[in-house]
Amino acid sequence: MHNGLCKPSPNNYSCVCLSGYSGPNCQVDIDQCRSAPCLNGGTCSSAPNTYTCSCAVGWKGPNCQHEACTKNTCKHASTCRDTSSGVTCTCSPGWTGQYCDININECSSLPCLNGGLCFDQANDYFCLCGQRFTGKNCQTQITTTTVPTTTTTALPDPCTPNPCPLLKGSPITCKIKPRGKHECIKPQDYCLRNNTLYKQGKRWKEGCERKCLCAKAIVNFVHCEAMCFDWLKVGVPNGCRLDPPKPGKCCSELNCSGFTPPP
Numbered sequence: 558m559h560n561g562l563c564k565p566s567p568n569n570y571s572c573v574c575l576s577g578y579s580g581p582n583c584q585v586d587i588d589q590c591r592s593a594p595c596l597n598g599g600t601c602s603s604a605p606n607t608y609t610c611s612c613a614v615g616w617k618g619p620n621c622q623h624e625a626c627t628k629n630t631c632k633h634a635s636t637c638r639d640t641s642s643g644v645t646c647t648c649s650p651g652w653t654g655q656y657c658d659i660n661i662n663e664c665s666s667l668p669c670l671n672g673g674l675c676f677d678q679a680n681d682y683f684c685l686c687g688q689r690f691t692g693k694n695c696q697t698q699i700t701t702t703t704v705p706t707t708t709t710t711a712l713p714d715p716c717t718p719n720p721c722p723l724l725k726g727s728p729i730t731c732k733i734k735p736r737g738k739h740e741c742i743k744p745q746d747y748c749l750r751n752n753t754l755y756k757q758g759k760r761w762k763e764g765c766e767r768k769c770l771c772a773k774a775i776v777n778f779v780h781c782e783a784m785c786f787d788w789l790k791v792g793v794p795n796g797c798r799l800d801p802p803k804p805g806k807c808c809s810e811l812n813c814s815g816f817t818p819p820p
Contacts, residue, residue, distance in 0.1 A: 588603050589604065590603045597612070597621045598613035599613060599621030624644045631644075631648070650791060663680070670694050671690045673685060673687065673694070673695030688773070688776060691776065691778060715733060715737050722754050729744070729754070745774060750769070758771060767782060785808035794811075799811060
């Protein structure tokens with residue numbers, strides 16, 4: 558068998574087998590790895606009538622045919638669990654897909670009302686409202702009321718000297734309010750926050766706490782969001798830790814270098 562050479566002898570015969578075969582009739586295949594049974598980069602080790610596969614990282618099974626959990630299998634800090642037929646990912650908030658690599662579009666439900674524009678964010682959304690509306694979903698109509706100004710000689714003039722921020726070298730208009738208070742009258746194309754003017758569309762950071770955008774200057778709508786992802790609120794994945802911010806940085810970093818997949 559297997560192209561062995563038959564040598565006759567009186568009342569008998571003998572076989573000279575090719576390399577990799579043995580037995581009286583060359584019927585035994587010594588090299589069980591000949592058919593390359595180990596998949597996905599696995600290494601085959603032959604034994605009499607059997608073989609074993611040493612699988613590459615990320616694969617498992619008798620023939621390395623199933624995926625196995627590694628620290629990068631499930632994306633965006635999601636949780637990976639090994640199963641008999643592969644892996645199962647439990648996705649972090651805001652993500653979906655077999656490997657948690659698809660961002661959920663929070664704008665798909667059209668949450669912004671009254672003509673507001675929706676911008677998708679990680680596990681959130683932001684509505685840019687029209688001139689007459691405000692609120693998370695642009696659900697609140699803006700109403701303006703005129704408050705009459707009063708003057709009194711019993712209190713000092715809150716606008717002298719002018720405490721309002723400078724614009725092109727001069728302070729903007731200061732308006733006297735009741736009880737010794739004042740109001741800085743900003744231009745329509747600027748947002749006013751913490752006594753500082755920001756041009757429409759301007760972005761800035763407030764320390765390491767938040768980053769802000771002058772989103773709708775005409776109604777002084779400033780949108781701010783946290784500088785750093787709140788891992789303590791969402792939950793640090795098992796096997797990972799939060800490293801303190803590096804010099805010159807604001808945010809703690811998620812470190813999963815020592816991550817060990819669950820058994």
